[in-house]
Amino acid sequence: DGGITQSPKYLFRKEGQNVTLSCEQNLNHDAMYWYRQDPGQGLRLIYYSQIVNDFQKGDIAEGYSVSREKKESFPLTVTSAQKNPTAFYLCASSMHILGLGGVSGANVLTFGAGSRLTVL
Amino acid sequence: SQELEQSPQSLIVQEGKNLTINCTSSKTLYGLYWYKQKYGEGLIFLMMLQKGGEEKSHEKITAKLDEKKQQSSLHITASQPSHAGIYLCGADIESGNQFYFGTGTSLTVIP
Numbered sequence: 141d142g143g144i145t146q147s148p149k150y151l152f153r154k155e156g157q158n159v160t161l162s163c164e165q166n167l168n169h170d171a172m173y174w175y176r177q178d179p180g181q182g183l184r185l186i187y188y189s190q191i192v193n194d195f196q197k198g199d200i201a202e203g204y205s206v207s208r209e210k211k212e213s214f215p216l217t218v219t220s221a222q223k224n225p226t227a228f229y230l231c232a233s234s235m236h237i238l239g240l241g242g243v244s245g246a247n248v249l250t251f252g253a254g255s256r257l258t259v260l
Numbered sequence: 261s262q263e264l265e266q267s268p269q270s271l272i273v274q275e276g277k278n279l280t281i282n283c284t285s286s287k288t289l290y291g292l293y294w295y296k297q298k299y300g301e302g303l304i305f306l307m308m309l310q311k312g313g314e315e316k317s318h319e320k321i322t323a324k325l326d327e328k329k330q331q332s333s334l335h336i337t338a339s340q341p342s343h344a345g346i347y348l349c350g351a352d353i354e355s356g357n358q359f360y361f362g363t364g365t366s367l368t369v370i371p
Contacts, residue, residue: 182363251302
């Protein structure tokens with residue numbers, strides 16, 4: 141079955157360490173996204189990518205980095221520069237990039253199950 | 261400031277009761293999406309609304325987009341414990357250059 145796989149589900153990190161969250165999709169979607177979810181704040185966009193080897197900063201990119209070397213994969217690295225990294229991280233994909241005004245089923249997001257990062 | 265305001269922030273209802281969640285923007289919504297999230301999991305797509313006045317239903321959940329395309333409501337009839345979770349709206353706003361999510365509504369259904 142097609143879908144998005146995030147790993148690990150739970151991750152603990154010491155302060156000062158970088159960690160990488162994995163996101164893999166087999167939906168043949170062009171666009172991929174990383175969101176951060178904190179209680180009472182909804183989803184905030186970290187980074188997104190429309191095509192391979194291209195990605196753009198979202199609203200809260202500071203302290204994070206991504207790569208898009210393959211269409212299927214969009215890993216997120218939480219660096220030591222991220223001041224408050226403890227959160228629930230969600231990866232998503234869509235057939236085409238969101239926000240271009242073209243409303244269609246192609247804009248529906250498919251989400252992974254999430255990764256919960258805790259900094260000790 | 262929040263581009264999409266959801267209300268209420270949380271809701272606790274007795275099983276069998278009806279409930280409504282609202283999603284409001286001061287700007288025109290060019291495509292409104294409703295998602296449901298079970299606690300600690302990813303989001304599941306529920307419905308998409310595009311035209312002013314549009315209404316869609318799936319099982320006991322009905323979503324509407326007002327004529328001005330600035331407000332959407334999600335109505336659940338005869339709620340069940342399986343309806344519990346966080347409901348989020350998402351939308352392309354105005355020029356469609358960016359997609360936003362609402363803050364979410366946490367729903368608890370008491371058996």
